[in-house]
Amino acid sequence: MAHWLMKSEPDAFSWNDLVKKGKSDWDGVRNHQASANLKAMKKGDRAFFYHSSQELAVVGVMEIAREHYPDPTDETGKWVAVEVKPVMPVKRPVTLKQMKAEPKLGHLMVVRHSRLSVSAVDGKAWALICKMAGIKANSQTGS
DNA sequence: GCCAACGTTGGC
DNA sequence: GCCAACGTTGGC
Numbered sequence: 629m630a631h632w633l634m635k636s637e638p639d640a641f642s643w644n645d646l647v648k649k650g651k652s653d654w655d656g657v658r659n660h661q662a663s664a665n666l667k668a669m670k671k672g673d674r675a676f677f678y679h680s681s682q683e684l685a686v687v688g689v690m691e692i693a694r695e696h697y698p699d700p701t702d703e704t705g706k707w708v709a710v711e712v713k714p715v716m717p718v719k720r721p722v723t724l725k726q727m728k729a730e731p732k733l734g735h736l737m738v739v740r741h742s743r744l745s746v747s748a749v750d751g752k753a754w755a756l757i758c759k760m761a762g763i764k765a766n767s768q769t770g771s
Numbered sequence: 772g773c774c775a776a777c778g779t780t781g782g783c
Numbered sequence: 784g785c786c787a788a789c790g791t792t793g794g795c
Contacts, residue, residue: 660790681780681781681782684781684783741789742780742781742782743781745780
């Protein structure tokens with residue numbers, strides 16, 4: 629299973645919005661590198677939900693509910709979306725500051741390339757961030 | 772096909 | 784609110 633980190637401005641779409649909706653298209657991605665990551669996602673993959681701009685922290689864990697399909701908000705048909713659903717909130721948000729301060733996370737794209745909105749997280753980093761967040765890395769949805 | 776100008780993103 | 788990083792656009 630692969631792991632990811634996906635950014636959203638909470639003003640536009642927040643973790644609570646996703647919880648309220650139950651599931652959502654992750655659309656509007658207009659960057660080739662980010663889009664390539666969307667295309668690489670498999671159903672059942674896990675992804676961190678990261679609040680950009682204000683909170684600057686990982687706030688929840690999502691699951692990829694549907695693999696990539698044409699982005700409904702894209703008229704050109706060039707870009708793709710995936711469907712996500714919430715798995716669980718974190719117990720403690722893991723801030724960008726914390727991730728930058730942790731040498732084992734220094735290689736992460738979210739740290740090195742701030743403008744990339746969808747990035748991959750390797751297994752070790754995933755486990756560490758889960759630990760920092762006070763949650764279990766492999767907890768199940770039960771569904 | 773190059774590159775300057777411009778727009779956008781996102782951390783600070 | 785500012786600015787660095789980066790992507791895109793358009794003139795040549």
